[in-house]
Every structure is written in structure tokens, then in C-alpha cells.
Amino acid sequence: MTVRLHDYWRSSASWRVRIALALKGIAYDRVPVDLVAGDQRGAGHLALNPQGLVPVLEIDGLRLTQSLAILDYLDDTRPLPPLLPEGAVARAQARAVALAIACEIHPVSNLAVLARVEALAGPEARAAWNRDNIASGLTTVEAMLAATPGPFCHGGAPSMADCALIPQLYNAARWGVATADLPRITAIAEACANHPAFAAAHADNFNPSREARVMEDQR
Amino acid sequence: MTVRLHDYWRSSASWRVRIALALKGIAYDRVPVDLVAGDQRGAGHLALNPQGLVPVLEIDGLRLTQSLAILDYLDDTRPLPPLLPEGAVARAQARAVALAIACEIHPVSNLAVLARVEALAGPEARAAWNRDNIASGLTTVEAMLAATPGPFCHGGAPSMADCALIPQLYNAARWGVATADLPRITAIAEACANHPAFAAAHADNFNPSREARVMEDQR
Numbered sequence: 001m002t003v004r005l006h007d008y009w010r011s012s013a014s015w016r017v018r019i020a021l022a023l024k025g026i027a028y029d030r031v032p033v034d035l036v037a038g039d040q041r042g043a044g045h046l047a048l049n050p051q052g053l054v055p056v057l058e059i060d061g062l063r064l065t066q067s068l069a070i071l072d073y074l075d076d077t078r079p080l081p082p083l084l085p086e087g088a089v090a091r092a093q094a095r096a097v098a099l100a101i102a103c104e105i106h107p108v109s110n111l112a113v114l115a116r117v118e119a120l121a122g123p124e125a126r127a128a129w130n131r132d133n134i135a136s137g138l139t140t141v142e143a144m145l146a147a148t149p150g151p152f153c154h155g156g157a158p159s160m161a162d163c164a165l166i167p168q169l170y171n172a173a174r175w176g177v178a179t180a181d182l183p184r185i186t187a188i189a190e191a192c193a194n195h196p197a198f199a200a201a202h203a204d205n206f207n208p209s210r211e212a213r214v215m216e217d218q219r
Numbered sequence: 220m221t222v223r224l225h226d227y228w229r230s231s232a233s234w235r236v237r238i239a240l241a242l243k244g245i246a247y248d249r250v251p252v253d254l255v256a257g258d259q260r261g262a263g264h265l266a267l268n269p270q271g272l273v274p275v276l277e278i279d280g281l282r283l284t285q286s287l288a289i290l291d292y293l294d295d296t297r298p299l300p301p302l303l304p305e306g307a308v309a310r311a312q313a314r315a316v317a318l319a320i321a322c323e324i325h326p327v328s329n330l331a332v333l334a335r336v337e338a339l340a341g342p343e344a345r346a347a348w349n350r351d352n353i354a355s356g357l358t359t360v361e362a363m364l365a366a367t368p369g370p371f372c373h374g375g376a377p378s379m380a381d382c383a384l385i386p387q388l389y390n391a392a393r394w395g396v397a398t399a400d401l402p403r404i405t406a407i408a409e410a411c412a413n414h415p416a417f418a419a420a421h422a423d424n425f426n427p428s429r430e431a432r433v434m435e436d437q438r
Binding site for chain 2: 064072073077089092095099106125140144
């Protein structure tokens with residue numbers, strides 16, 4: 001049965017799942033949902049996911065939502081390679097890093113929240129809100145990572161924490177938040193950049209304008 | 220070794236952990252952190268948790284943060300009663316509900332975000348922001364719960380999802396968000412209200428003004 005991922009190329013939560021699928025070696029078809037055009041609020045997508053969010057993963061005859069719940073499902077049903085380190089303490093640390101990104105940084109910078117800030121206080125307030133949120137959140141994550149071994153967020157293999165961190169770093173760069181003064185995060189970003197699953201899942205591979213360009217090149 | 224929970228009586232994330240500790244029958248000492256007074260940004264608390272957040276759970280010689288990671292740690296190390304239903308599909312559904320609350324509703328209504336909204340646009344904008352966020356979030360959660368059996372969020376026993384839902388419902392009531400038109404959520408709230416672990420963990424038990432009153436009564 002085909003695995004199908006409904007995603008948006010630049011959505012952090014979608015990207016987490018693309019990394020996990022690549023790490024597990026699970027092939028999938030992609031169904032792009034254009035968040036900027038509002039596809040996520042259309043009847044078709046709401047029938048798939050009443051949350052009006054991406055990602056939605058169709059797998060094993062199910063429709064799964066919430067990226068971190070999807071990662072746990074993949075680990076439950078396809079244990080190798082694991083998305084969490086071994087041992088309860090290590091797992092709690094890796095989960096805490098993933099949640100510090102998914103529950104503290106990401107929701108406060110999502111499209112709907114930023115649109116609301118802009119409606120209340122204008123585009124400059126929106127940009128400042130977003131930059132401050134990402135910068136303070138990543139500084140906190142850097143401090144949390146002092147407790148864990150490298151080169152990835154938790155030891156020698158990528159975990160759920162790296163799946164959450166890498167898309168967040170892309171957003172940091174996109175909004176002009178410097179991260180060069182965060183040495184642990186910088187080293188993790190480098191380790192992930194050299195990993196084939198992270199390369200395969202990268203947002204830029206799925207940028208529709210690039211896809212259009214590639215298709216044009218192939219004519 | 221004493222288990223110690225650093226919490227704030229009305230913090231949703233703290234409350235989730237209090238419910239889980241009560242469900243597992245784990246005794247603990249409480250260390251109140253006054254979020255309104257700013258204790259969470261003091262050097263003492265930041266040394267415990269660089270995120271400047273509650274809860275922090277001291278257990279097994281560790282300091283754990285991020286409420287949902289703590290719940291998973293408790294399940295990993297003290298499996299009974301479980302905080303997740305049996306089977307990968309049921310677990311994914313229960314986790315998705317917990318995350319829809321912890322990642323979508325709660326962070327957008329936290330104290331720091333609301334203070335920032337008020338600074339940008341005033342107290343009425345803050346109240347509207349908070350009400351709209353909670354109302355739309357709970358409507359979405361109600362729709363998600365159509366996929367799962369009752370009387371709790373997932374079947375006959377409370378799970379991580381109920382630990383997340385109950386504190387969020389308290390906040391809904393506090394900010395005047397009606398939930399009577401959400402039948403599944405209303406029934407879950409009733410099931411939880413009749414469960415001793417949820418009664419023991421309730422915020423009102425830890426309201427400092429009530430605690431002060433009780434101490435006065437006992438003189």
C-alpha cells in the first residue's frame with residue numbers, strides 16, 4: 001500500500017516527518033498542500049485532518065496527524081533505525097529537546113499566529129515577534145543541549161530532536177536570526193547536513209518554483 | 220529518594236505532570252514557582268531549567284523538563300498504569316490529541332505570549348486573542364476525538380491526552396470560553412472529574428490563597 005504524505009515544502013512539521021521517513025527508508029508519494037494559498041482550510045484537506053494542518057501521513061490504512069505522534073508511530077511499527085536513543089533517561093532528554101522546539105518555538109511563529117500579530121500591530125511588529133521568538137528559543141535549546149553528547153542532538157545517531165531542530169534552523173536563517181554563536185547547534189547542523197536522510201528531506205528539494213524550473217529544464 | 224515537582228498551581232504543563240504522578244501513585248514534594256512574580260526567570264530556577272519554565276521534575280537523581288517528555292519517562296520507568304493505550308494506532312491517536320493541545324493551543328496562550336500581545340495591542344486584544352485561540356483549538360480537538368472511543372480521550376482509562384485536556388478546559392472556563400457545545404469533551408471532563416487522580420491534581424488544591432486560608436483555619 002502506498003504511503004502518502006500531505007505536506008507543504010517549507011512547513012517545519014512536514015519536514016520533520018520527511019526526515020523520519022528518509023531515516024527509516026520508507027518510500028512515499030507527496031501530496032503538496034499550499035499553505036500560502038489556504039489549501040489547508042479547504043473541504044478536501046479538512047476531511048483528511050480537521051486540524052487544518054500539515055502533515056497528514058497516510059500509512060497502513062490510517063491517516064495520522066501531529067508530526068511528533070507520527071514519529072512515535074513510525075518507531076513503534078518500524079523500529080530500525082530508532083528515532084530515539086537507548087535508555088529512558090536519554091529518551092527523555094531527546095524528547096525534551098524536540099518538544100522545546102515543537103511546543104515553545106514553532107507554534108508561536110506559525111503562519112496563522114504571525115498573520116494575527118501583523119493584523120494587530122503591522123509587519124514590523126510581526127518580524128520582530130518572529131525573530132525574538134526564534135532567537136530566544138534557540139538560545140534555550142543550546143543550553144539544554146549542554147546535557148547531551150554530540151555530534152547529533154543526542155549522541156552518534158539522529159533522533160526525533162534533530163528532526164525538530166533542522167527545520168527550525170532553516171526558519172532562523174530565513175528570518176535573519178544568527179545562530180553562529182550557538183556552537184552546539186552549529187555542530188549538529190553540520191552533522192545533519194552531511195547525512196543523506198537530511199539532504200533528501202530538505203525543503204529546498206520541494207520548493208514548487210524550483211520543481212517548476214527542474215521540469216522546464218527537462219523538456 | 221524524594222521526588223520533587225517544581226510547579227505553578229495554575230500552569231497547564233505542571234498540572235499534566237501532577238495528574239500523571241497521581242495516576243501512577245508516585246508521592247512527591249511540591250516546590251511552588253510563582254510565575255506571576257517571575258520566579259521562573261530567577262537564577263535559582265534557571266539553574267534547574269534553562270528554559271525558565273515549569274514543570275521541573277526531580278526524580279531518580281535526574282532533573283526532567285517538558286511535561287510530555289516527563290510523562291513518557293514515567294511510563295518508561297513505571298509502566299503501570301500506562302499513560303498511553305495499547306497498540307501503535309491507539310497510541311498515535313492519543314499522542315496526537317495531547318500534542319494538538321500542547322503544541323497548538325497552549326503555547327499561543329501562555330503568559331509570555333499574552334503579555335506580548337497586550338504590549339502590542341492592549342488588554343482587549345489580549346483577551347480576544349486568548350479566547351479565539353482556545354475556542355478554535357478545542358473545536359478542533361473535539362473533531363479529532365470523533366475517531367476515538369470514550370469515556371476518556373481514548374477508551375476506558377485516562378491517558379496522556381486526558382492529562383493535557385483537563386488543564387486546558389480549566390483555562391477555557393477561566394477565560395469565558397464555552398465548551399458545552401462540545402459533547403465529547405464535556406463527557407471526558409465528567410469522567411475525569413470523577414477520577415481520584417484528577418481530583419488530587421486539580422489546580423484549585425494548590426491555589427496559594429486557598430493554601431494560606433487553610434493554614435489559617437488550622438491555627
